Every structure is written in structure tokens, then in C-alpha cells.
Amino acid sequence: xxxxxxxxxxxxxxxxxxxxxxxxxxxxxxxxxxxxxxxxxxxxxxxxxxxxxxxxxxxxxxxxxxxxxxxxxxxxxxxxxxxxxxxxxxxxxxxxxxxxxxxxxxxxxxxxxxxxxxxxxxxxxxxxxxxxxxxxxxxxxxxxxxxxxxxxxxxxxxxxxxxxxxxxxxxxxxxxxxxxxxxxxxxxxxxxxxxxxxxxxxxxxxxxxxxxxxxxxxxxxxxxxxxxxxxxxxxxxxxxxxxxxxxxxxxxxxxxxxxxxxxxxxxxxxxxxxxxxxxxxxxxxxxxxxxxxxxxxxxxxxxxxxxxxxxxxxxxxxxxxxxxxxxxxxxxxxxxxxxxxxxxxxxxxxxxxxxxxxxxxxxxxxxxxxxxxxxxxxxxxxxxx
Amino acid sequence: xxxxxxxxxxxxxxxxxxxxxxxxxxxxxxxxxxxxxxxxxxxxxxxxxxxxxxxxxxxxxxxxxxxxxxxxxxxxxxxxxxxxxxxxxxxxxxxxxxxxxxxxxxxxxxxxxxxxxxxxxxxxxxxxxxxxxxxxxxxxxxxxxxxxxxxxxxxxxxxxxxxxxxxxxxxxxxxxxxxxxxxxxxxxxxxxxxxxxxxxxxxxxxxxxxxxxxxxxxxxxxxxxxxxxxxxxxxxxxxxxxxxxxxxxxxxxxxxxxx
Numbered sequence: 201x202x203x204x205x206x207x208x209x210x211x212x213x214x215x216x217x218x219x220x221x222x223x224x225x226x227x228x229x230x231x232x233x234x235x236x237x238x239x240x241x242x243x244x245x246x247x248x249x250x251x252x253x254x255x256x257x258x259x260x261x262x263x264x265x266x267x268x269x270x271x272x273x274x275x276x277x278x279x280x281x282x283x284x285x286x287x288x289x290x291x292x293x294x295x296x297x298x299x300x301x302x303x304x305x306x307x308x309x310x311x312x313x314x315x316x317x318x319x320x321x322x323x324x325x326x327x328x329x330x331x332x333x334x335x336x337x338x339x340x341x342x343x344x345x346x347x348x349x350x351x352x353x354x355x356x357x358x359x360x361x362x363x364x365x366x367x368x369x370x371x372x373x374x375x376x377x378x379x380x381x382x383x384x385x386x387x388x389x390x391x392x393x394x395x396x397x398x399x400x401x402x403x404x405x406x407x408x409x410x411x412x413x414x415x416x417x418x419x420x421x422x423x424x425x426x427x428x429x430x431x432x433x434x435x436x437x438x439x440x441x442x443x444x445x446x447x448x449x450x451x452x453x454x455x456x457x458x459x460x461x462x463x464x465x466x467x468x469x470x471x472x473x474x475x476x477x478x479x480x481x482x483x484x485x486x487x488x489x490x491x492x493x494x495x496x497x498x499x500x501x502x503x504x505x506x507x508x509x510x511x512x513x514x515x516x517x518x519x520x521x522x523x524x525x526x527x528x529x530x531x532x533x534x535x536x537x538x539x540x541x542x543x544x545x546x547x548x549x550x551x552x553x554x555x556x557x558x559x560x561x562x563x564x565x566x567x568x569x570x571x572x573x574x575x576x577x578x579x580x581x582x583x584x585x
Numbered sequence: 586x587x588x589x590x591x592x593x594x595x596x597x598x599x600x601x602x603x604x605x606x607x608x609x610x611x612x613x614x615x616x617x618x619x620x621x622x623x624x625x626x627x628x629x630x631x632x633x634x635x636x637x638x639x640x641x642x643x644x645x646x647x648x649x650x651x652x653x654x655x656x657x658x659x660x661x662x663x664x665x666x667x668x669x670x671x672x673x674x675x676x677x678x679x680x681x682x683x684x685x686x687x688x689x690x691x692x693x694x695x696x697x698x699x700x701x702x703x704x705x706x707x708x709x710x711x712x713x714x715x716x717x718x719x720x721x722x723x724x725x726x727x728x729x730x731x732x733x734x735x736x737x738x739x740x741x742x743x744x745x746x747x748x749x750x751x752x753x754x755x756x757x758x759x760x761x762x763x764x765x766x767x768x769x770x771x772x773x774x775x776x777x778x779x780x781x782x783x784x785x786x787x788x789x790x791x792x793x794x795x796x797x798x799x800x801x802x803x804x805x806x807x808x809x810x811x812x813x814x815x816x817x818x819x820x821x822x823x824x825x826x827x828x829x830x831x832x833x834x835x836x837x838x839x840x841x842x843x844x
Contacts, residue, residue, distance in 0.1 A: 249772070265774045
């Protein structure tokens with residue numbers, strides 16, 4: 201029988217994170233957002249409660265939970281704020297996960313304890329100024345030094361989350377390490393620690409949304425790292441990041457569901473308080489229908505990501521379901537954010553109201569970690585192949 | 586060091602609470618029940634002491650079966666186990682009756698320190714540490730904003746309206762704490778999963794050797810005769826500005842002693 205009821209532990213986690221978000225994030229995040237400042241204090245508290253170690257085993261300092269536990273945490277945080285949620289999402293699914301999934305035992309022991317405790321952040325450098333969804337178009341190159349002991353990396357990466365904070369410790373970059381027999385580029389993943397000569401982090405972007413999260417362009421000018429910094433096998437970089445992106449789509453979907461549910465929360469609250477023409481605007485059907493549609497989108501999006509996560513955890517193929525969940529929930533989030541702002545009227549255009557932040561934060565969900573177009577392409581390819 | 590923390594399940598003070606029409610006791614059935622807020626600070630203090638000096642933290646709760654939910658939540662913060670005193674005859678116990686039961690339960694446990702919240706958000710009597718101290722023949726240090734444990738010497742900064750007093754006792758002792766003492770941790774997922782496997786010993790009145798007639802509504806020394814809802818807030822006073830609005834505002838604020 202199909203059952204979407206959460207286990208007691210997952211439900212307890214969801215409630216704990218909801219409480220944390222309401223008490224520790226909601227009251228202060230607007231100020232960070234306004235200043236485009238990274239919320240170190242919030243991140244430290246999240247580290248203390250073990251959120252950065254959620255889906256990892258205890259032997260590396262993790263919490264022994266699963267990827268679904270991570271998704272629940274992302275959803276509850278995004279219900280209040282997306283900048284904090286994407287910081288956690290990127291730190292885990294893009295930062296620590298490649299090392300955990302594909303790294304050597306030595307790399308895991310060296311890096312994971314700091315990353316899983318939230319003391320340090322890792323980033324994943326895939327996107328480049330000239331190539332995003334077409335990841336095979338990677339221009340960054342890594343060549344072996346003459347004595348074969350070092351990789352020499354040249355190129356640049358764009359829109360890299362968590363790459364320039366005071367606690368950023370490394371970026372795993374994808375780079376071309378040769379040409380395969382079929383003439384296609386051979387891509388590998390290599391760890392570049394912060395502070396390596398030639399590795400420069402550009403000043404933060406001026407972003408439309410996610411203003412309290414950390415995003416930079418990175419450049420690599422003859423950056424030398426030991427050959428041992430290769431993650432997994434040489435030439436497996438492409439397969440690795442496809443796996444990372446497939447999983448990441450479920451996480452981004454959870455984040456989008458959180459934003460969509462946050463729109464319902466804020467709209468319900470405001471519609472009951474705000475009066476127009478002698479009564480609360482919640483009494484008007486035009487507002488009621490908007491709110492009903494918002495709840496409809498949040499609920500159905502949630503079912504989509506629960507399904508994709510359940511398939512992933514069961515070890516089944518989940519590519520198509522992850523694409524569906526990501527596509528549907530991100531479009532639900534942008535639509536609901538627009539309606540939420542509309543219900544708030546002029547206040548929906550003010551940054552001091554969550555509605556204004558939700559509106560600005562939603563758009564990127566249709567772009568990051570695979571655009572809506574790419575998701576449609578993946579779904580169609582899966583059906584038509 | 587063996588520490589026992591008293592934990593009470595109470596109706597959420599953030600939502601609508603009421604008394605039952607039939608017997609004037611707290612209506613738990615229609616409320617959302619949570620851990621008494623101040624008790625979380627007592628748990629945190631116990632965990633900090635145990636982490637720094639080694640030791641064992643046991644929770645003690647008296648309450649209906651449904652209180653197990655709050656006990657599990659409290660266990661997810663990190664304590665080692667819990668004792669849950671539950672018995673139909675406990676319904677409607679007054680503070681004295683409750684102290685009789687908790688004292689009986691504490692006698693079955695070894696402890697160097699008993700920690701509790703300075704008050705519960707439902708009863709608000711603030712009397713439990715004193716009553717337990719009297720029954721158990723141990724000192725009570727109440728209303729702590731700071732607690733230092735050195736060997737068996739307990740030193741407390743006791744919060745008062747004017748400032749604080751430093752008081753000291755030799756353990757075993759009972760210490761009640763205010764929310765100024767620390768910042769309670771949020772449970773981690775590891776803590777949540779571990780809590781499921783932690784032991785909760787259930788005790789009845791018979792197990793503790795307490796007569797049913799001495800506690801509950803039957804043995805209560807105080808009784809709610811009648812109760813009434815707090816009256817709805819009045820509309821307040823509206824100051825219309827027709828040239829002297831500022832002066833009117835100041836007049837109102839000073840009359841109400843706000844300025």
C-alpha cells in the first residue's frame with residue numbers, strides 16, 4: 201500500500217527544524233538579506249544540531265540519517281528562508297557528497313569531519329562562465345606536471361555557492377584531463393583547497409535573490425595540487441556529477457516545496473489580518489482561490505519529491521522522478537511566490553516582508569541545478585528513448 | 586555524578602488553554618501538549634554538567650500516558666533514560682500530592698543533584714523544589730541563573746528582582762533554574778534516533794508505595810471551585826490628532842506611567 205506518512209523520527213526531525221527555523225532564522229534573516237551578509241551565526245547553530253551531517257554515517261561525524269532527512273530539513277528551513285536552505289543544500293549535496301561518494305578513504309577522513317560538523321564548507325565547481333547545463337562544454341583544464349606529481353589547473357568557474365565564506369575550505373572542480381577515444385572530452389573531479397596559489401575567489405555577485413547566501417566566480421591560474429587530490433577515477437568526472445545532480449534535484453525540489461509552503465503560511469496570516477472594504481481580505485473568494493491553489497501546488501510538489509526520494513533510497517532508478525519533482529516544484533514556487541506577493545499588495549514588494557523575499561528567491565529555482573528546459577529534456581528523453 | 590531532572594508535560598502556553606468544566610483541572614485533551622519550557626533549561630544544565638564532569642542524567646515525569654511523547658522529545662536532547670510515573674488515580678493532584686509522588690519516586694533513584702525548572706507554565710506555583718527538599722531532607726537552591734558544581738559543593742547565583750544572591754549547599758540537593766541560565770540545545774537527528782531506544786521505566790502508585798487516596802483529586806488539599814475566562818481586551822483609547830495629538834499622547838502615556 202502506498203504510504204506517505206513520515207516515520208516518528210523523520211517527523212520529530214521535521215518539527216525540530218521547524219522550531220529552529222521559526223526561533224533562530226525567521227527573526228533575524230531579513231537583516232542579513234538586506235546587508236547581503238552570510239549568516240555565520242545561524243550556520244554555526246545548524247552545525248551544532250548536526251544538520252550538516254544529516255545524510256552521512258556516524259563514522260565520519262555524520263548523524264546516520266538518510267537523504268530524505270536532509271530533504272525534510274531543507275523544506276522546513278526554506279519555509280522561512282531560502283538563502284540558509286541553499287547554503288545547507290550546497291554544503292551537503294554539492295560540497296561533502298562528492299567526497300563521500302567518490303573520494304578515497306584518506307580524503308574522507310581528512311575532509312568530512314569538518315564539513316559534516318558545519319565548521320567548514322566545501323563547494324562544487326561545475327558551471328563555467330560559458331557553459332551551464334551543457335556541462336560537457338567544460339573548458340577548465342587540468343594537466344599532469346612533468347614529474348607526474350601534480351595537477352596543474354587553468355580555467356574559471358561561475359556561480360559557485362559557498363566558495364567564498366570565511367569557512368570555505370575547498371572546491372571540487374571538474375576539469376578536462378584528456379580526450380577520450382570517441383573524441384569527447386575526458387572530465388575528472390579534483391579537490392582544490394582554498395589558499396592554493398593561483399586560485400582566486402572573485403568578490404560576491406550582486407544577486408536578485410538568495411541574498412544571504414554566498415556565491416562567487418572562481419579563477420584558476422596554473423593552480424598546482426597533488427595528484428592525490430583527484431576524486432575517484434580519472435575520467436569519471438562526468439558520470440560523478442550526473443549522479444550528484446540527479447540527487448541534488450530532489451533536494452532542490454524539497455527547498456522549492458518549502459518556499460511554496462512558506463507562501464501559503466504568509467498568505468493565510470496576512471489575509472486574516474488585512475482588512476479591505478470593511479472585512480478581512482480572507483473573506484474574498486479572489487483571495488481564497490489563490491490560497492487554495494497555492495496549497496494545491498505545495499502539496500502535490502511535496503508528493504513528487506517524496507516519491508523521488510523514496511525511489512532513490514530504495515536503490516531504484518529515480519532520474520525521471522527527480523526531474524519531475526524539481527521541474528514541478530520550482531514552477532510551483534515561482535507561481536505561488538507571485539500570488540503571495542499579489543495578496544500582500546504593496547507590502548509584497550517590500551524586502552522587509554517574507555513575501556518580498558520569497559518572490560525574489562523563487563526565480564533561481566527554475567534555473568539552478570538544471571533549468572526547467574533541461575528537466576523537460578530529461579523527462580522526454582527518458583520517455584522517448 | 587547522578588542527576589535527575591524533573592520534566593513536566595504542559596499545555597502549550599503559546600496556544601489557547603482552558604480548564605475542564607467538570608472538575609476544574611487542566612484540559613489536556615484539547616490542548617497541544619509540550620515540555621514545560623523552563624524544564625528544557627534544567628535538562629540543558631544537567632547535560633552540560635554531565636558532559637564536563639561525567640555522569641548520568643535521568644528524567645522524572647509524573648503525568649498521563651500521553652506524556653511519553655514529551656519524554657521522548659526530552660530524551661532526544663541527550664539524557665540517558667527516564668522514569669515515568671503514571672496512574673489514573675493521579676488525575677487532579679495538587680502541588681502537595683505531586684510532591685509526595687515525586688519524592689517517593691526520587692527515593693527509588695540515586696541522585697547527587699535534582700534539577701528542575703523554576704516554575705511550570707500551567708501551575709506556576711514555584712513550590713515543588715521546596716516541597717521535595719522538605720520531604721527528602723535535602724537543601725533546595727531555587728531560581729538559579731548560574732550553577733557551579735565543584736565536587737559535592739553546589740554554588741548558585743539566585744536570581745532576584747534586585748539582582749542576585751550567591752547561595753551554596755552540599756549535595757545531594759535540589760536546584761531550580763530560570764531561563765537565564767543557558768541556551769537549550771536543539772536535538773540532533775542522532776539524538777532523535779537514539780531516544781527511541783532509551784529506557785523509560787513506568788511506575789504506578791503501587792510501585793512507589795503511595796496510597797491512591799492521598800493523591801489525585803481525592804487527596805487534593807486545594808480545589809478549583811469556579812473559574813472564568815480572562816475578559817476580552819477592551820478597545821483601548823484612540824487619540825485623534827486635531828492639532829494637539831502629541832500633547833494628548835504624552836498625557837495618556839504619563840497617566841499610565843509609561844513615561
